[in-house]
């Protein structure tokens with residue numbers, strides 16, 4: 184049997200830490216962060232019941248690195264690397280041959296390169312290749328359901344200077360009518376624009392202001408490393424589809440309450456083949472939950488499982504660069520083993536055909552129209 188491990192961490196300090204330590208609910212966030220910083224990584228659940236279409240099976244473990252997104256980006260890098268290395272050592276002791284990096288464990292530092300160099304006998308993958316694949320699949324499918332064709336659409340990628348966002352933009356630029364790169368600094372956007380421009384169908388525009396970047400976007404993929412929401416109700420064009428891949432989420436919960444004319448979907452959630460169960464470590468009668476449907480997992484975890492099922496114990500996606508070739512290869516392996524995009528969820532609820540119809544009707548009635556806006560910078564073809 185193939186064996187893998189996957190590192191997770193609290194996304195919402197109060198909610199996630201309170202599952203293990205109920206007192207956390209009553210502590211101020213700063214105190215909570217002080218407390219969890221002192222805790223060593225631990226195994227929180229086993230992964231059982233995964234069975235590929237090929238008949239191959241695997242087992243795995245979820246290992247928690249008790250740091251919040253804010254701590255990952257503010258604590259000294261050496262401390263964070265040490266914690267990740269501890270996670271890797273646990274995985275090795277459990278017998279895993281590959282370890283995947285969930286959420287901010289791959290955002291931090293050099294995207295797993297240092298970690299891989301410090302761990303012997305285990306491969307490391309960020310999972311970003313399959314995350315790119317599923318983000319694009321979700322955004323395009325969501326747009327179709329809203330009656331928006333990619334070839335006619337203005338696509339905006341928020342966090343386009345990053346690992347996942349950069350490659351999403353590179354791939355989508357080949358088919359979209361127009362592409363907008365949105366981020367917080369021009370240098371990172373310019374680096375992505377260089378990659379994107381050779382494939383793009385039209386001018387590549389760059390924005391460091393989210394409101395400007397989204398004003399005429401029909402399809403949005405948002406995948407920043409921000410710890411707070413960056414997309415607010417007033418930023419989104421009526422009738423647009425927003426695929427939020429970031430954890431913690433980029434789209435403000437206010438959007439759910441205030442904009443019934445836009446479709447927001449969670450990106451990067453995948454249906455796993457077989458009958459996946461996540462018994463808690465030490466309490467096998469209780470199931471661990473990611474907060475979405477049983478039998479589904481994050482795309483980055485799915486990439487780790489796919490590689491394990493293949494017996495490909497190699498550093499498949501490491502560092503910040505993700506190539507189009509890697510995305511294509513992991514997509515085809517996902518198909519082979521029976522992993523596929525899960526039905527849509529929006530703000531913790533399943534998206535029904537009725538919901539989409541309501542959004543379409545509300546967008547049709549909306550008085551909000553948009554005009555094409557001036558980019559901060561653009562790369563002509």
Ligand SMILES: NC(=O)c1ccc[n+]([C@@H]2O[C@H](COP(=O)([O-])OP(=O)(O)OC[C@H]3O[C@@H](n4cnc5c(N)ncnc54)[C@H](OP(=O)(O)O)[C@@H]3O)[C@@H](O)[C@H]2O)c1
Pocket residue numbers: 285286287289290310311314341342343344345346347348365366367368371406407408409410413428429430431450451452481482483484503
């Ligand atoms: N759903 C899944 O399966 C899955 C899998 C993996 C990762 N993720 C999530 O995906 C996100 C990004 O991961 P990544 O590896 O691509 O990270 P990354 O390489 O660090 O890229 C993040 C990008 O976001 C930009 N950014 C940060 N704050 C911003 C803000 N306030 N406004 C605009 N842009 C901002 C960063 O700008 P700078 O260039 O200035 O730093 C950077 O370019 C994270 O939230 C992670 O948890 C989800």
